[in-house]
Amino acid sequence: MPLPLPSLPSLRSFESSARLESFSKAANELNLSQAAISQQIRHLEDRVGGALFLREARRVTLTELGKLYLGLTADALRTMESAFETARALARPNALVLKTTPTFAAFWLLSRLPRFQQLWPSASLTVTAVEPSGQMDSLGDLTITTGQEQWGSFLIQKLFDINLVAVASPAVAQRTDLGRFLAGQTDAIIHTIRRLDDWGLWCAGAGVPPFTLDRGTILINSVLSYAAAEKGMGIVIAEEAMIAEQLARNELVKVHSARVSTGRGYYLLEPQDRTRRPIVDAFVQWIQQELAETKL
CATH class of the missing domain: 1.10.10.10 (Winged helix-like DNA-binding domain superfamily/Winged helix DNA-binding domain)
Structure with a gap:
């Protein structure tokens, strides 16, 4: 014993x-x-x-x-x-626990959260970042993650589709030889370990020879990869909706016009067996309103 x-x-x-x-x-x-x-x-x-x-x-x-x-x-x-x-x-009054991916939290959610806080100043919001393959059935009121509707035990709302684009900093885009890039000969590229199929999906959709892992820089997740691209380290395949603000501010620019669908999307998951509290209802309605006002 x-x-x-x-x-x-x-x-x-x-x-x-x-x-x-x-x-x-x-x-x-x-x-x-x-x-x-x-x-x-x-x-x-x-x-x-x-x-x-x-x-x-x-x-x-x-x-x-x-x-x-x-x-x-x-x-x-x-x-x-x-x-x-x-x-x-x-246990706090007006508490809401949201589980989401690091990329969604950093690139979509955080810049918009002040608007929700203005609507619900008494809200106590906890955001936990988990990778898409992480455990989805532990504590939490809502989960926003990526996939293809494979969650049987949740109420599911699709938020938007995931489309991939090739982007880089303006300086890198300006000096990139498009001919060499289209021939698969560019070395200044960024791979993301947690999204290793992105380059393959985009290249297949764009008609570009695939880039293998022996070329470029390899980083652990999209948060680091997108930040590295902004700092001029190379070209990255990005989820267009996640870097929309960077594109609008010209911090990142597209190096090619191809916009490739992945067949995946971002989904809002909610436990089926839980009564929806007012704060949860308010957050879901706010997310829907934000999406309605966002061009994706």
Whole structure:
């Protein structure tokens, strides 16, 4: 039978002491006495069965066992803290928890949210960014994500289709040789790991030879890729709706006229078994109004 887990206060004392390399600084951070921190660390070491810290005159450092234990517990602590803050957010009056992709949050939602806050100044809005493949059935009132209507347990509203365009900064677009680009010979391109099929989809639709991963720069997600394109690092395949404001401000420009449909879209998902609260109803209506006023 597994032994009872160490107490949460002892784990917090351990994490803080390890990060700050000081029992006294950890005590200040956690609003405890240094003696209490030392006692919790000793208790944790007794439970683990070995020393977690090397005690020096003015600092403490992790032992090899301490480094291993910190690596195993730090993510769990962050997960518990995140779950606690999410639960607190749900309990607030006029609380709304929205899960969406990092790209939608950064490039579509954030610039528009002040308008919703003007309509609902008392709203307590929590936005959590998850990748499209992330878990969709955990805490949250609404989810906005991409796909092809594959969510059976939600009420689904399609917001808009995803069309791909090839864009770059004005400087990069100006110096790009269109002939070399159309022949698939341009090196100044940006790949997005979480959207590796974008170049293939766009090239097929535009009649351009595909660009392979041995050419250009590779970045983890669209947020970084679009930012890199703005800074002049190369050409990126972008979701047109996400970079509409950058196109309007001439921060990004199209390097080719092709606009290629992906067959995917952005969808609003809502749990089927949950009574819609007034704040949720207001947010859904606001999203619909914003879309009606936006040219996509």
